[in-house]
Structures are given as structure tokens and as C-alpha cells.
Amino acid sequence: MIEVESYVVVDGFFGQPYIDRDEERDVPAPHRNVHGGFAGTDTRFTFYFPPVEQWAGRMFHPLEGAHAGHEEAFGGGMGELIGGLKMLTRLGGYMIESNSGHIGDDVDPKGGDDPTIYGHRASVETARFSKHVAAQVYGQAPHHSYVWGGSGGGRRSPLCLEYGAGVYDGALPFMGGGEIAEHGTTKRIRGAQVMSFASMFNVQRLLGPKIADVIDAMAPGGSGDPYAGLDTHQREELANLYRQGYPVGDEPMIASPMGQMWLWTSIADLLQEEGPEYFEAFWTRPGYVGHDQPEVVRRDLIDVTLPVKRVIRGQDLLERPDDFKAPGTEKIVRDILFMSMLTGTLDAPVAVEIEGIGGGYRLGTGVKVMTGAAAGRQLYAMYEGGDIFSCDGRAEANIERFRGVEPGDMVHVNNLAFLAFCYYYRHHVMEDPQFDFLRPAGRHIYPQHPVPLQSPLMGVSYSGQYEGKLLWVHHTHDASLWPPQGLVYKTAVEQVRGVEGAHERFRLRWTQNAEHITPMVLPSGPDRAVTTWLIDYMPAIEQSLWDLISWVEDGVEPAATTFDFVDGQVLLPADAATRGGIQPVVHVSANGAGRVEVKAGDTVTLSVRAEVPPGAGRFTRIEWDFDGSGTYPSDQKLDGSSATLDATTTHTYAMPGTFYATARVWSHRDGDPEAVFCQLANLDSARVVVA
Numbered sequence: 170m171i172e173v174e175s176y177v178v179v180d181g182f183f184g185q186p187y188i189d190r191d192e193e194r195d196v197p198a199p200h201r202n203v204h205g206g207f208a209g210t211d212t213r214f215t216f217y218f219p220p221v222e223q224w225a226g227r228m229f230h231p232l233e234g235a236h237a238g239h240e241e242a243f244g245g246g247m248g249e250l251i252g253g254l255k256m257l258t259r260l261g262g263y264m265i266e267s268n269s270g271h272i273g274d275d276v277d278p279k280g281g282d283d284p285t286i287y288g289h290r291a292s293v294e295t296a297r298f299s300k301h302v303a304a305q306v307y308g309q310a311p312h313h314s315y316v317w318g319g320s321g322g323g324r325r326s327p328l329c330l331e332y333g334a335g336v337y338d339g340a341l342p343f344m345g346g347g348e349i350a351e352h353g354t355t356k357r358i359r360g361a362q363v364m365s366f367a368s369m370f371n372v373q374r375l376l377g378p379k380i381a382d383v384i385d386a387m388a389p390g391g392s393g394d395p396y397a398g399l400d401t402h403q404r405e406e407l408a409n410l411y412r413q414g415y416p417v418g419d420e421p422m423i424a425s426p427m428g429q430m431w432l433w434t435s436i437a438d439l440l441q442e443e444g445p446e447y448f449e450a451f452w453t454r455p456g457y458v459g460h461d462q463p464e465v466v467r468r469d470l471i472d473v474t475l476p477v478k479r480v481i482r483g484q485d486l487l488e489r490p491d492d493f494k495a496p497g498t499e500k501i502v503r504d505i506l507f508m509s510m511l512t513g514t515l516d517a518p519v520a521v522e523i524e525g526i527g528g529g530y531r532l533g534t535g536v537k538v539m540t541g542a543a544a545g546r547q548l549y550a551m552y553e554g555g556d557i558f559s560c561d562g563r564a565e566a567n568i569e570r571f572r573g574v575e576p577g578d579m580v581h582v583n584n585l586a587f588l589a590f591c592y593y594y595r596h597h598v599m600e601d602p603q604f605d606f607l608r609p610a611g612r613h614i615y616p617q618h619p620v621p622l623q624s625p626l627m628g629v630s631y632s633g634q635y636e637g638k639l640l641w642v643h644h645t646h647d648a649s650l651w652p653p654q655g656l657v658y659k660t661a662v663e664q665v666r667g668v669e670g671a672h673e674r675f676r677l678r679w680t681q682n683a684e685h686i687t688p689m690v691l692p693s694g695p696d697r698a699v700t701t702w703l704i705d706y707m708p709a710i711e712q713s714l715w716d717l718i719s720w721v722e723d724g725v726e727p728a729a730t731t732f733d734f735v736d737g738q739v740l741l742p743a744d745a746a747t748r749g750g751i752q753p754v755v756h757v758s759a760n761g762a763g764r765v766e767v768k769a770g771d772t773v774t775l776s777v778r779a780e781v782p783p784g785a786g787r788f789t790r791i792e793w794d795f796d797g798s799g800t801y802p803s804d805q806k807l808d809g810s811s812a813t814l815d816a817t818t819t820h821t822y823a824m825p826g827t828f829y830a831t832a833r834v835w836s837h838r839d840g841d842p843e844a845v846f847c848q849l850a851n852l853d854s855a856r857v858v859v860a
Contacts, residue, residue, distance in 0.1 A: 288628015
């Protein structure tokens with residue numbers, strides 16, 4: 170029995186802790202599972218204690234992505250994809266989770282809109298209490314504690330280190346972002362993602378099928394000219410996307426975003442409530458596209474009221490798959506299942522089918538319930554296909570979705586707000602350098618409105634003021650948190666400590682060819698599997714956690730990555746010795762070039778040159794994929810003795826077509842080809858055009 174009465178809450182917002190579950194579990198690994206919360210608040214937590222013989226005295230606190238709101242995100246199957254209990258047990262720790270002080274996408278009624286609660290206070294108090302419990306489970310509290318997380322967890326984990334002095338010793342945020350303010354701020358943040366995502370959604374809308382030509386131009390061996398074939402307005406919007414820092418080389422994610430629409434669905438109501446002037450001005454005043462160039466938006470307009478044909482749960486797709494085979498619904502089936510899993514149950518009604526809408530642009534469209542038990546509930550289309558809309562929303566709408574909606578209930582389907590949002594970035598210009606192109610010579614090009622505040626669930630601004638160590642990892646091909654966001658915290662720490670002082674407590678690593686989520690759940694292109702241009706970054710995160718431990722506990726400084734930052738893009742040195750970091754560097758050629766044109770039946774010589782940065786390990790494996798299928802039929806295990814790799818193979822292309830020959834290489838810190846974990850990957854491709 171865990172004793173809680175003697176625990177003294179440090180943060181007076183929280184009532185006494187309670188425990189409502191304490192049991193032994195075998196999944197996902199043997200552990201003691203403890204669940205509870207703090208009285209008088211919405212803060213909930215789950216603690217996972219592995220057997221004592223597997224515990225090395227550490228505590229790990231992973232923070233959920235997006236707005237958080239769940240205390241068991243890392244404890245199940247989804248958690249294992251993003252570093253759950255099994256990984257943290259390997260690292261010698263017990264694992265804790267909190268819901269960051271709120272349930273779902275709603276605020277705590279007691280805490281209201283106070284961002285300090287959701288950004289760090291709920292997490293810090295949870296971590297403190299976990300040590301009280303750990304002392305009873307193991308006979309002693311942890312000797313070192315670490316907080317880490319990606320995306321929204323990367324946004325908030327530095328705040329926990331900044332405001333959790335004595336609770337955490339180190340932090341590893343990856344793919345985070347935000348803005349900088351004085352330590353102690355209690356204000357909601359302004360974030361570039363709001364404007365950046367608007368720009369990306371607009372490019373997807375405007376280019377439509379032409380995005381395939383942009384992808385081809387920027388793929389290995391392409392023309393390098395993404396603007397060819399676009400009209401003036403399309404060129405302008407694509408150029409503005411790049412100027413804001415969208416990663417060059419990740420154009421496929423413009424065509425098939427992986428869920429960034431979540432940001433719009435979660436704050437659309439907030440943006441319209443706090444800044445209604447913009448959404449009116451867009452359609453009615455000079456200086457705005459909706460007024461000045463109505464032809465580029467009105468053709469996509471939807472504004473109809475129609476009855477719901479059916480309400481759809483994830484379970485429906487599993488029980489009656491033949492009911493969801495209409496043209497255009499292939500992708501939405503997968504998306505509905507994904508949305509259902511995020512809610513924690515396949516019974517959640519996350520989608521509706523609405524017939525009779527006709528034309529118009531459906532992604533991001535508002536779906537407001539007008540009649541029935543759920544009348545007044547506003548949701549937005551996060552995914553769409555055929556006549557099916559999978560929706561999300563803010564606060565209660567996020568939790569309820571289409572619960573209470575019945576066939577025949579009327580819904581207002583309207584995308585006026587979303588179309589205005591597509592140009593939001595022009596009229597809400599931040600001070601960040603990535604927006605300088607919108608104010609040449611210090612003068613704004615377009616009429617301006619106040620930059621919106623993000624949801625309080627995202628916490629407060631960074632200060633860069635902390636004790637302990639922080640190792641930041643960012644990806645070069647992240648379509649959700651673009652390269653400029655990877656530099657914000659570096660700037661914050663250097664403002665507090667200076668460049669030399671920052672080096673004592675901060676490091677930045679870049680992971681090349683990595684997206685926001687694992688390629689396992691990302692869509693492939695029509696002629697190229699996603700695994701031939703993106704890698705799984707979780708092995709690099711696990712190795713970086715080990716490096717953070719060594720830095721904190723043994724003083725072994727982790728390697729940073731050398732880079733240049735030009736026009737919103739991160740440029741990495743071509744050789745491993747200069748680049749540094751821990752990821753191997755790889756270059757591939759076909760007949761000595763990045764592009765080769767041959768005839769069917771010709772044999773092509775494929776070459777790879779790869780290096781591991783100094784001290785980062787040795788090569789353990791090389792794989793070749795010859796045609797972009799992602800099957801990697803040529804797989805060779807290496808002996809782990811060398812930090813350089815020069816290899817050549819040949820392949821004969823029997824049929825005409827365009828193929829991407831890809832080498833994927835792997836390295837391990839100890840050069841152990843048999844190691845299951847911390848095998849770090851990178852890849853490169855050459856284009857083979859067969860006539």
C-alpha cells in the first residue's frame with residue numbers, strides 16, 4: 170500500500186495526491202502500475218515501476234505531444250513507437266506520465282486559462298510526488314531525473330527544467346519551439362506554427378495536383394526548380410512557404426500532411442473569438458486576398474446546411490469494412506482509425522458522412538451541429554474523403570466529437586474561416602527573423618492584426634534560464650516544427666549565459682532526413698516509398714538520452730552538430746568530421762552522378778560513400794533499394810570495425826521508368842552489428858531514368 174498522507178504538496182494549486190489504482194502489469198513490460206491525481210484539480214498521473222533489479226536509480230518523465238491531456242500516452246502500443254516503458258527501462262529508469270493538468274483538449278475548471286499549470290506546474294508536482302512513491306517502491310528516491318518529449322512535449326519539457334529546480338537534472342526536448350520572454354512570465358505564448366501552418370495549408374490547396382511536379386523537381390536528380398509550371402499566385406505562395414523555413418526536400422508532406430491540421434481544429438474557435446476583425450476584413454476590405462482576388466478563394470468555397478447521413482466510429486470500419494469502399498474514401502479509413510486510437514477507444518464517434526455538399530475545398534472546413542442533442546457543437550474537418558469528414562475541435566468538442574449526433578441531424582458545413590486562415594500569415598507578422606520578408610525596410614506589406622496567442626495548454630515562453638543540462642534534438646525535414654524553431658532555445662540560452670556559458674549547459678543536434686513522426690505511419694508517394702527518403706529517428710533519440718545521462722552523471726560532453734542557417738534552411742556540412750553530431754553521413758551516385766539516363770537492360774553502377782562522425786561509432790549495416798519500393802532487397806551486415814564505408818553494387822533495370830536507387834546505412838556507438846537498439850540510420854538516393 171502506497172502511503173500518500175505524509176507528502177507535502179509544494180505547489181499550493183494542487184490538493185493532496187490520491188491513488189486510485191495500484192496493480193502489477195505485464196504489458197508492455199512487467200511493472201507496477203500506479204494511477205492517481207491531485208485533489209481538487211484535473212491533474213492525473215500514471216507511474217510505471219519496473220522490477221527493482223531492472224532499476225538503475227533514474228526517473229524519466231516523457232511529455233505527450235500536441236496539447237497533451239492524457240496520462241497514459243506512453244504506456245501502451247502507441248507509446249512504444251515514441252519511446253515508452255521498454256525503452257526507459259533499458260535506460261535504467263522508472264517512467265511517469267501526467268496529463269499536464271487537463272483532461273483532453275479542455276482546461277482545468279479551477280486553473281482556467283493559466284498556462285503555467287499546463288506548461289510545467291502540473292508536470293513538476295507530479296514528478297515530485299513520484300519520488301515520494303518511488304522511495305516506498307524501491308527503498309530510495311531516484312538519484313537523477315530527466316524530462317523529455319517531442320513536439321508539444323518538446324515545447325514543454327524545457328519549461329519543466331526551467332521551473333523544476335531540484336526536481337529534474339536534465340532535459341531532452343526534440344522538435345520543440347516557441348518564443349522567448351523573461352523568466353517567470355505567466356502569459357500565453359505566440360507561436361510561429363499558427364502562421365506557418367496556414368501557409369502550408371494554402372500551398373496544398375492552391376497547387377492541388379501540381380504539387381506532384383514540385384515534389385519531382387526537388388527530389389534527388391530533379392530539376393531543382395519547384396516553380397516551373399505554376400501560375401503567379403501559386404509561385405508567390407510557394408516561395409513564401411520556403412521563406413518562412415519550410416524544409417526543402419520535404420515537399421511530399423505538403424501534399425499529404427501528417428496531422429498538422431490538428432492545430433487549426435484545436436484553435437480555430439479561439440482565433441475567431443479573439444481576432445474576429447481579421448476573418449471579416451479578409452472578405453470585405455482592400456489589402457486582403459478575399460476582397461482583392463476573390464477568384465483564388467471563392468472557387469473553393471463551401472457554405473451549406475445538410476443532414477447527417479451516418480455517424481462513424483473506428484469500430485465501424487473494422488466490423489463493416491465493405492461499407493467504406495466508395496471512391497475517395499481509401500485514405501479516410503486509415504485516418505478515422507488513427508483518430509479513434511488517439512481518443513483511447515474505437516467506439517468514439519469521430520466522423521460523419523454528409524451527402525450533397527458538391528464542390529469546394531473540404532479540408533479544415535467547419536462542421537457545426539445545428540439540431541439534435543449536440544446542437545451548437547462546432548468541429549472542423551481534420552481529414553476528409555468522399556463525403557466523410559473526420560473532425561476534431563476545441564475543449565468539449567475535442568472530447569465529445571460527434572457523440573449525441575444522430576442521422577438526420579442538420580449540420581452547417583462552412584469553410585469561410587478556413588479559407589481566410591490560409592492567408593493568415595500575411596497579416597499576423599511576428600518579430601522572428603523568418604517573417605522579415607513580409608516587412609522589407611521595416612514596413613509591413615499587408616494590413617496587420619495582433620499576433621494570436623496560442624492555447625494556454627502550450628504553456629509559457631522560454632526563458633533559457635535553468636540549472637542542469639539540456640540536449641536539444643531537431644530534424645532537418647520536419648514539416649510540423651520547421652528548422653527555424655530548432656534555433657529558438659539556443660538563442661534563449663545564449664541570451665542568458667552568453668555563447669560560452671551556454672555551451673556548458675546546452676547542445677543542439679540535427680537529425681537529417683527525419684520527419685515529425687516515424688515513416689512507419691506516413692504515406693508513400695506514387696513512385697517512391699517514404700522509407701527511401703525518411704528515416705526512423707527514435708534510435709537517435711534513445712542514443713541521445715544515453716548521452717544526456719553521461720553528460721549529467723559523468724561529465725561526458727555530448728557532440729553537437731555544426732550547421733549554417735541560411736534563408737530559413739539548415740545547411741549541414743557534407744563531411745562527417747565537420748558536421749559532427751552522432752548520425753552517419755551518406756552520399757549516393759549512379760554511374761558517378763546524382764541522375765543518370767539509361768536504356769532498359771543497361772546495368773547501372775551504384776556507389777555509396779558514408780562516414781560516421783568522430784567518436785559516434787562504426788558501421789554495422791548497409792541496405793540497397795533499387796527502385797524506390799522501400800523493400801531494400803540487398804541487406805548486408807557489416808562487422809562494425811570501420812567508421813567509413815565505400816561500397817559499390819550494380820543493378821539492371823529491365824523496364825522503362827523513373828527509379829530512385831537508395832542506400833540506407835546504419836551505425837552503432839560500439840560498432841555492434843548484433844545490437845537491437847541505438848542503430849542510427851541515414852540514407853541518400855540517386856535518380857535512374859530508364860527509357
